[in-house]
Amino acid sequence: MGRNxxxxxxxxxxAAAAVLLTGCGPPPAGTPTAPTSPTGTATQASPGTPSPAxxxxxxxxxxxxxxxxxxxLPSIVQITTSVGLGSxxxxxxxxxxxxxxxxxxxxxxxxVTIATGGSPRKARLVRSFPAGDLAVIKVDRPDGLxxxxxxxxxxxxxxxIVLAMGNPLGFSGSVTDGIVxxxxxxxxxPQDPGSPGATIAGAIQTSASINPGNSGGALVDLSxxxxxxxxxxxxxxxxxxxxAPGIGFAIPSNTATDIARQIVTxxxxxxxxxxxxxxxxxxxxxxxxxxxxxGVATVEPNGAAARAGIRPGDxxxxxxxxxxxxxxxxxxxxxxxxxxxxxxxxxxxNGDTETVTVTLGELQAN
Numbered sequence: 007m008g009r010n011x012x013x014x015x016x017x018x019x020x021a022a023a024a025v026l027l028t029g030c031g032p033p034p035a036g037t038p039t040a041p042t043s044p045t046g047t048a049t050q051a052s053p054g055t056p057s058p059a060x061x062x063x064x065x066x067x068x069x070x071x072x073x074x075x076x077x078x079l080p081s082i083v084q085i086t087t088s089v090g091l092g093s094x095x096x097x098x099x100x101x102x103x104x105x106x107x108x109x110x111x112x113x114x115x116x117x118v119t120i121a122t123g124g125s126p127r128k129a130r131l132v133r134s135f136p137a138g139d140l141a142v143i144k145v146d147r148p149d150g151l152x153x154x155x156x157x158x159x160x161x162x163x164x165x166x167i168v169l170a171m172g173n174p175l176g177f178s179g180s181v182t183d184g185i186v187x188x189x190x191x192x193x194x195x196p197q198d199p200g201s202p203g204a205t206i207a208g209a210i211q212t213s214a215s216i217n218p219g220n221s222g223g224a225l226v227d228l229s230x231x232x233x234x235x236x237x238x239x240x241x242x243x244x245x246x247x248x249x250a251p252g253i254g255f256a257i258p259s260n261t262a263t264d265i266a267r268q269i270v271t272x273x274x275x276x277x278x279x280x281x282x283x284x285x286x287x288x289x290x291x292x293x294x295x296x297x298x299x300x301g302v303a304t305v306e307p308n309g310a311a312a313r314a315g316i317r318p319g320d321x322x323x324x325x326x327x328x329x330x331x332x333x334x335x336x337x338x339x340x341x342x343x344x345x346x347x348x349x350x351x352x353x354x355x356n357g358d359t360e361t362v363t364v365t366l367g368e369l370q371a372n
Contacts, residue, residue: 070228074169075181077230081154082121082223084173085129085143087113093172093223094118094143095232097266101148104266105222106237106257107134107141107204108195118145121171121179133269135371137278139195139204139237140262142269154224157231159258162186162210170214170236172223184214184252192341193255194334195238205334207280207341209255210234225256233259275371281343282369283351284309289332290321297331299323299354306367314364316353323359324352340366 081096085105092109096102103118110116110131117126127145134141145151166186174180188211195204210233212225225234234256242250268275284306292298299321305312316322322330326349330336343349345368350361 071169071183074226074228074230075171078154078169078224078226078232079171079179079181080120080122080152081232082171082173082179084119084121084176084178085109085116085222086119086126087111087116089113091173091176091219092221093219093236095222095224095235096151096153097142098153098270099148099151101129101145101151102132102266102270103129103143103145104235104262105141105143106235107136107139109222110134110141110143116143118143119178120151121173124150133274133371135265135269135275135278137204137280137369137371138257138261138265139206140235140257140265142266154232155230156259156263157227157229157233159210159233159260162189162227162233164188167228168212168233169226169228170212170220170223171226172220172236174217174219176219180220182214184212187211187213187253191255192338193238194338203334205337205341206237206255206257208258208261209237210258212236212254212256213252214254215251231259235259235262278369278371279344280369281340281345281347281366282310283336283340283364284311284367285316285322287322287333287336300330300333300336310364310367314351314362316351316362316364317355319355321354322351323354326350
């Protein structure tokens with residue numbers, strides 16, 4: 007991940023391509039099953055020596071890995087700010103690089119180093135979209151930068167082999183592997199001074215290990231296409247909040263490229279495609295010490311909540327009958343809807359609870 011190398015950073019994983027695991031069936035008729043000696047007698051391999059039938063698929067997979075790494079790694083960069091480092095992916099020949107917003111934090115200027123080597127280059131922030139944890143920066147000197155090829159994340163399959171490329175712990179150009187473990191997850195990041203706690207809808211879950219510094223890098227399929235931006239790792243609260251091995255998340259490439267193109271073209275995000283309730287709030291703790299709802303601190307003027315009569319001081323307790331005990335649950339629930347959808351919001355005011363109908367607005371970029 008980015009700032010101060012927090013451990014929610016994710017080295018994405020590598021998913022499986024069964025099409026490469028060929029050569030495991032019986033050999034064609036008439037093919038010798040063992041090498042022969044000059045006298046025509048069959049020779050036996052020494053103990054522990056893999057047979058050609060078992061080495062062929064291994065060599066095929068290794069060749070695929072090597073090809074993808076050599077193709078994509080020159081498009082991966084290390085981004086260094088005054089407070090930490092992360093990764094990025096070259097977006098175009100003009101020097102635009104897409105990364106995570108939390109990698110950039112509050113920095114306006116940074117340095118970029120290509121994963122395959124070379125001297126650092128100065129870069130500046132074009133625009134950040136913290137709500138989706140995406141940002142675009144631009145290198146002053148784009149010569150030699152190789153844009154990555156972005157794939158269609160809508161075509162991903164669970165079990166597919168993927169490689170994660172980035173700069174974990176500052177080890178430039180590192181590659182890990184895993185599988186696509188699940189699709190369509192909705193996950194929220196923890197809030198800190200450099201991150202507003204973005205909620206990511208439709209996230210790709212991957213099995214690769216998570217290391218700080220990988221955020222903003224590339225999750226790549228075996229065709230050499232970037233299909234995700236590694237962003238965060240799950241933590242295990244039963245073990246002091248440490249990273250949960252094999253559970254990491256990436257922003258789908260379709261989302262990343264859509265937001266990046268808007269920033270490159272317009273200098274800002276013009277259409278987030280995400281619903282908004284139009285409030286800012288925080289989790290309320292009930293008398294039993296448990297979360298009991300979301301206290302409304304501010305309401306966006308003429309926003310969805312304001313038009314429905316929700317006011318500061320109210321407590322939102324449910325959406326369409328589903329309890330929303332925390333701000334994270336509320337935010338994740340809203341991401342499952344689209345702008346213009348009508349929802350039923352349970353609101354507690356002065357101890358009384360009522361249900362109001364809200365027509366959702368569109369999440370605006372900062």
